Amino acid sequence: MAAITMRGITKRYADGTEAVKSVDLDIADGEFVILVGPSGCGKSTLLRMIVGLEDISDGEMRIGDDIVNDRAPKDRDLAMVFQNYALYPHLSVRENMAFPLRLQKVPEAEIMKRVEEAAAVLELTENLDRKPANLSGGQRQRVAMGRAIVRDPKAFLFDEPLSNLDANLRVQMRTEIARIQKKYGTTTVYVTHDQTEAMTLADRVAVLRKGVVQQVDSPRNLYNSPANLFVAGFIGSPSMNLVPGLLTGTSLQLPFGTLELPSDVAQRLGNAQAGERQVIVGIRPEHFEDASMVSDDVKGQGMLFQNRIENIEWLGSELYAYLPYTGGDAIGRQLDQLAGDLDMEQSSGDESQLVARLDAASRVREGEDAEIWLDSRKIHLFDPETGEALARPPVA
Amino acid sequence: MTASTIGAERIGATTAPAKAGTTKGAAKQPGSGAIWKIGTAVIVAYALFPVLWILSLSLKPAADVGDGKLIPTNPSLGNYRDIFTSGEFVRPLINSIGISLITTAIAVVIAAFAAYAIARLDFPGKALLLSGALAIAMFPPVSIIGPLFNIWRATGLYDTWPGLILPYMTFALPLAIWTLAAFFREIPWDLEQAAQVDGATPYQAFRKVILPLALPGVFTSAIIVFIFCWNDFLFAISLTSTEAARTVPAATAFFTASSNFINPTGQIAAAAIVVTVPIIIMVLVFQRRIVAGLTAGAVKG
Numbered sequence: 221m222a223a224i225t226m227r228g229i230t231k232r233y234a235d236g237t238e239a240v241k242s243v244d245l246d247i248a249d250g251e252f253v254i255l256v257g258p259s260g261c262g263k264s265t266l267l268r269m270i271v272g273l274e275d276i277s278d279g280e281m282r283i284g285d286d287i288v289n290d291r292a293p294k295d296r297d298l299a300m301v302f303q304n305y306a307l308y309p310h311l312s313v314r315e316n317m318a319f320p321l322r323l324q325k326v327p328e329a330e331i332m333k334r335v336e337e338a339a340a341v342l343e344l345t346e347n348l349d350r351k352p353a354n355l356s357g358g359q360r361q362r363v364a365m366g367r368a369i370v371r372d373p374k375a376f377l378f379d380e381p382l383s384n385l386d387a388n389l390r391v392q393m394r395t396e397i398a399r400i401q402k403k404y405g406t407t408t409v410y411v412t413h414d415q416t417e418a419m420t421l422a423d424r425v426a427v428l429r430k431g432v433v434q435q436v437d438s439p440r441n442l443y444n445s446p447a448n449l450f451v452a453g454f455i456g457s458p459s460m461n462l463v464p465g466l467l468t469g470t471s472l473q474l475p476f477g478t479l480e481l482p483s484d485v486a487q488r489l490g491n492a493q494a495g496e497r498q499v500i501v502g503i504r505p506e507h508f509e510d511a512s513m514v515s516d517d518v519k520g521q522g523m524l525f526q527n528r529i530e531n532i533e534w535l536g537s538e539l540y541a542y543l544p545y546t547g548g549d550a551i552g553r554q555l556d557q558l559a560g561d562l563d564m565e566q567s568s569g570d571e572s573q574l575v576a577r578l579d580a581a582s583r584v585r586e587g588e589d590a591e592i593w594l595d596s597r598k599i600h601l602f603d604p605e606t607g608e609a610l611a612r613p614p615v616a
Numbered sequence: 617m618t619a620s621t622i623g624a625e626r627i628g629a630t631t632a633p634a635k636a637g638t639t640k641g642a643a644k645q646p647g648s649g650a651i652w653k654i655g656t657a658v659i660v661a662y663a664l665f666p667v668l669w670i671l672s673l674s675l676k677p678a679a680d681v682g683d684g685k686l687i688p689t690n691p692s693l694g695n696y697r698d699i700f701t702s703g704e705f706v707r708p709l710i711n712s713i714g715i716s717l718i719t720t721a722i723a724v725v726i727a728a729f730a731a732y733a734i735a736r737l738d739f740p741g742k743a744l745l746l747s748g749a750l751a752i753a754m755f756p757p758v759s760i761i762g763p764l765f766n767i768w769r770a771t772g773l774y775d776t777w778p779g780l781i782l783p784y785m786t787f788a789l790p791l792a793i794w795t796l797a798a799f800f801r802e803i804p805w806d807l808e809q810a811a812q813v814d815g816a817t818p819y820q821a822f823r824k825v826i827l828p829l830a831l832p833g834v835f836t837s838a839i840i841v842f843i844f845c846w847n848d849f850l851f852a853i854s855l856t857s858t859e860a861a862r863t864v865p866a867a868t869a870f871f872t873a874s875s876n877f878i879n880p881t882g883q884i885a886a887a888a889i890v891v892t893v894p895i896i897i898m899v900l901v902f903q904r905r906i907v908a909g910l911t912a913g914a915v916k917g
């Protein structure tokens with residue numbers, strides 16, 4: 221087990237693509253860090269540089285106290301679980317798991333002991349003598365993990381290990397991975413583009429965009445206090461509503477109403493707030509509510525507005541309402557670019573839509589106007605030019 | 617034989633559920649089933665009859681050869697004894713085995729390197745190389761036999777083992793390259809990286825992971841190449857003149873009987889059976905592999 225330290229890690233491919241740009245990341249001993257980001261942002265490249273399958277173009281990679289830039293994968297003592305599992309098809313499950321140990325010339329008795337142990341942990345004991353081709357997806361996944369844990373390596377590296385499994389199995393294996401990582405306490409770097417995996421598994425999550433680390437923080441902090449528009453839009457499902465706002469003094473004008481900034485936000489904004497100013501306002505769906513469901517003493521902490529309800533999705537425990545509004549395109553450029561990066565659908569023309577998560581007991585109806593309450597204490601403000609968060613709420 | 621039983625099974629399998637189905641289907645199915653069976657039987661008989669006939673000939677003593685009966689009246693293994701004792705057959709058999717094995721070995725080794733490069737690397741002219749190899753394999757051998765004969769006479773390759781191995785290579789190599797490249801493309805090369813992460817040196821990764829996966833492909837193309845060489849008649853008859861290099865298919869044409877006045881038909885038949893049987897056994901045993909190999913690459917072009 222060991223810490224992994226990256227300083228200015230950069231990857232330039234032969235064709236000039238800069239897949240990873242000057243990444244600084246400290247992964248503590250025993251920590252579970254997840255790399256997330258949209259497709260092509262360089263997650264796999266970064267992981268493969270850690271394990272040694274890609275050369276590092278620039279920067280310094282340390283595992284424990286050693287600089288490993290020029291070490292072959294076999295000398296880094298890391299275990300990797302590949303997306304396609306990369307099991308050896310000609311070897312039985314037992315031999316697959318024993319493979320790394322045999323290369324280390326571990327005594328036969330010890331190998332068998334460790335393989336049996338790992339198989340017991342992974343509930344593979346009955347399948348030890350079968351070939352990978354005869355296993356189910358979940359079992360193959362377990363074998364791949366078994367091959368990693370028998371070695372007791374310095375760190376586990378996972379590249380989208382669950383993406384080939386169906387939804388149910390994915391949830392099950394996710395729990396399994398969490399359990400095993402806890403049991404062994406091994407430093408783990410895990411790549412995924414599934415934010416549920418990231419939020420549920422990680423101690424800390426690193427969000428990447430086009431090879432640049434945007435924010436590294438606990439899942440909770442990422443959600444509650446995104447550092448910029450990209451993180452705000454990427455983390456959370458359904459994603460945060462982003463609307464244009466005009467800041468005048470402590471009042472914030474939104475396309476569907478005007479609210480008074482809570483004093484702590486105004487304070488944090490400090491002298492950043494001089495005269496009139498365009499901002500992008502981020503509102504999570506759950507920070508809207510059906511006004512009739514909000515008690516009067518809380519109502520004062522937010523803004524009330526009338527809006528038509530275009531569409532309702534009722535999921536039993538919660539309810540999503542879609543609220544159309546006009547004037548959402550005032551801040552076009554940043555948002556369009558963001559939408560492109562996030563594969564989000566872009567609002568077409570003048571009309572935009574808010575997503576609001578309302579109390580499931582709410583009586584709002586499709587096609588009718590309703591009074592909606594917005595919690596002003598929970599809004600996020602972003603600079604429309606740089607996309608940086610303004611007056612970030614303090615970490616909970 | 618195998619073909620007919622497989623066919624029958626398949627028909628049984630398709631008709632059984634149909635009978636449980638609609639009456640219309642049930643009424644129609646047995647009829648077409650019978651046609652299928654008859655058709656299969658006819659084709660199998662048509663294909664196997666000459667083989668049976670040769671088998672029958674090989675078991676007949678010289679006097680009975682012309683009797684026109686399928687079942688020999690006085691079956692004997694005399695012809696087999698004759699060909700193995702006369703030397704007319706044994707030496708060509710050695711030539712056949714030697715030349716085929718050497719060609720196979722060289723072709724597969726060279727083709728393995730070529731196919732590896734084709735499957736794994738991007739180099740200029742790759743497509744050209746592949747289509748060139750294919751074009752050569754498609755070349756009608758008859759069109760080069762004349763010039764080859766003259767060149768071989770001039771260079772002293774005529775009637776030698778290398779004199780046959782060389783032209784065989786021309787056709788065996790493309791065959792092997794195509795089959796092997798198709799196999800190599802199927803190998804999950806990621807495994808090499810997985811092995812390296814698991815602590816293997818590049819050489820260990822190759823030997824312990826890639827090689828075991830590549831062997832079946834190598835083996836298959838070896839069989840295909842071997843059969844190609846073994847069966848050749850044209851080069852063998854044109855480029856050899858004595859027992860120094862004459863292979864069995866050519867040698868049977870020159871068989872002389874023990875007595876000058878008897879036709880060597882029986883011995884020729886026995887020789888044909890002796891060289892056919894190993895191939896039939898090989899094909900039956902490795903049926904699946906060979907079909908996979910042929911459909912994977914060689915036949916694609």
Ligand SMILES: Nc1ncnc2c1ncn2[C@@H]1O[C@H](COP(=O)(O)OP(=O)(O)OP(=O)(O)O)[C@@H](O)[C@H]1O
Binds near residue numbers: 257264266
């Ligand atoms: N061998 C290569 N040569 C050139 N560019 C490459 C190479 N491999 C990857 N890239 C580029 O580097 C970028 C990052 O690729 P990478 O595979 O790390 O993405 P990723 O974040 O893992 O994406 P995904 O979620 O789709 O797996 C991409 O733009 C990709 O096109």
Ligand SMILES: [Mg+2]
Binds near residue numbers: 264265
């Ligand atoms: Mg990837």
